[in-house]
Amino acid sequence: xxxxxxxxxxxxxxxxxxxxxxxxxxxxxxxxxxxxxxxxxxxxxxxxxxxxxxxxxxxxxxxxxxxxxxxxxxxxxxxxxxxxxxxxxxxxxxxxxxxxxxx
Amino acid sequence: xxxxxxxxxxxxxxxxxxxxxxxxxxxxxxxxxxxxxxxxxxxxxxxxxxxxxxxxxxxxxxxxxxxxxxxxxxxxxxxxxxxxxxxxxxxxxxxxxxxxxxxxxxxxxxxxxxxxxxxxxxxxxxxxxxxxxxxxxxxxxxxxxxxxxxxxxxxxxxxxxxxxxxxxxxxxxxxxxxxxxxxxxxxxxxxxxxxxxxxxxxx
Numbered sequence: 001x002x003x004x005x006x007x008x009x010x011x012x013x014x015x016x017x018x019x020x021x022x023x024x025x026x027x028x029x030x031x032x033x034x035x036x037x038x039x040x041x042x043x044x045x046x047x048x049x050x051x052x053x054x055x056x057x058x059x060x061x062x063x064x065x066x067x068x069x070x071x072x073x074x075x076x077x078x079x080x081x082x083x084x085x086x087x088x089x090x091x092x093x094x095x096x097x098x099x100x101x102x103x
Numbered sequence: 104x105x106x107x108x109x110x111x112x113x114x115x116x117x118x119x120x121x122x123x124x125x126x127x128x129x130x131x132x133x134x135x136x137x138x139x140x141x142x143x144x145x146x147x148x149x150x151x152x153x154x155x156x157x158x159x160x161x162x163x164x165x166x167x168x169x170x171x172x173x174x175x176x177x178x179x180x181x182x183x184x185x186x187x188x189x190x191x192x193x194x195x196x197x198x199x200x201x202x203x204x205x206x207x208x209x210x211x212x213x214x215x216x217x218x219x220x221x222x223x224x225x226x227x228x229x230x231x232x233x234x235x236x237x238x239x240x241x242x243x244x245x246x247x248x249x250x251x252x253x254x255x256x257x258x259x260x261x262x263x264x265x266x267x268x269x270x271x272x273x274x275x276x277x278x279x280x281x282x283x284x285x286x287x288x289x290x291x292x293x294x295x296x297x298x299x300x301x302x303x304x305x306x
Contacts, residue, residue, distance in 0.1 A: 011191050018184035025180060029173045032304045047305055054300040057180075058293050065187045066289045074121055075131045082135025086142040094149055 008070055017064050021057055028053050130283045134290045141294050144248060145301060148241040152302075156236040163242040164306050166226050175218040176299045179253075182211035183292045186260075190285045198272035201281070205264035208288065212257040219250045242302070249298060252291045259284045 009017070028050055035046045063069040068076055121128060152164065189204030223243070233243050263281060267273050273281065 008191070008194070011188055014184060014187050014191065018181060021180050021183075022177060025173070025177055028300065028304060029169065032169060050300050050304055054296055057296045061183055061289055061293050061296070065183050065292075066286055072121070072123055074123065075128070078128075078131050078135050082138045086138035089139075090142045090146040093146055097150055 008067060009064060014065070017060055021060055024053050024057050024060075124279065126279065126283060127286075130286050134286065137290065137294075141245075141249070141297075144241070144245040145297065148238070148245050148302060151236075151238040151241045154238065156238065160236050161229065161231050162236070162238050163226065163231060166229055166231055167303055167306075168222070168225070169303060171218065171222070172299065172303050175215050175222075176295060178211050178218070179215045179292055179295050182208050182215070183289050185211060186285050186288045190281055193273060193278055193281050198267065201273065202264055202267045205260050205267065205281075209257050209260040209264065212253050212260070212288075216250055216253050216257070219246060219253075223247075245298065245302065249291070249294060252294070256284070256288045256291055259287070 031046055031049055031053070062079070068079060152162075156162075185204045185207040189201050189208060192198075192200035192204055223246075231239050233240055263273065263277065263284060266277065
């Protein structure tokens with residue numbers, strides 16, 4: 001079986017991953033509401049924290065639900081290179097147009 | 104039977120030199136290219152969301168209902184669980200559970216899309232029309248195209264579920280279709296994970 005499908009998680013593990021995803025979503029929403037009540041330093045930390053939580057959720061779905069962790073490396077390369085190239089392209093565009101400050 | 108959902112490489116599938124079924128490889132390449140599509144739409148929204156389009160105009164951010172969108176996001180996230188459970192059930196050869204989880208995924212997707220229709224309706228009632236300003240247009244384009252992807256996913260899920268009902272179970276060839284539809288469905292979910300944070304939570 002190409003791609004190492006024998007190592008796919010069991011239904012119980014999928015449910016555990018879904019619980020983690022739900023907790024991360026709850027943490028994101030809590031951060032959104034906490035932002036208004038904290039000082040400037042806290043507010044500056046909120047955006048990176050939200051991005052990190054979002055990246056974690058993204059990774060969990062791709063790696064575990066889409067089984068990319070258990071697939072051949074070629075598929076990982078296709079997918080991650082697409083994501084990285086798109087991200088870099090748009091970050092540069094946003095930076096050039098002044099919507100994001102990179103440096 | 105385990106091969107039904109997890110791979111066709113040994114079952115006379117579409118081989119390539121890579122050892123990966125060509126349809127599966129094609130789906131991953133397609134999904135990779137979708138990053139550019141959604142990236143452009145997200146980029147477009149981020150460019151306009153902070154701009155001033157004159158006094159008296161309405162912005163999407165003023166109308167966001169975060170508790171409502173959070174629940175919608177949760178529903179879509181849980182649909183990824185039901186999708187992977189359908190795939191897993193098929194791998195075990197449990198056709199009944201496969202059918203149930205496919206229908207459950209389609210139902211959760213329908214709830215999500217209904218929520219999006221409700222949100223759009225509320226926004227339009229408040230005066231946030233598609234052409235009121237570029238920020239509103241960018242918002243509707245981004246979330247609308249995402250919703251369209253969800254609708255396509257629901258249709259594909261229903262085709263598989265009804266086929267399973269009609270024939271009493273999915274064949275080996277259709278097993279790969281479940282995997283491919285699953286990949287598409289999870290991708291739609293990860294795009295929403297990004298939209299939820301960049302559009303709704305980071306204001």
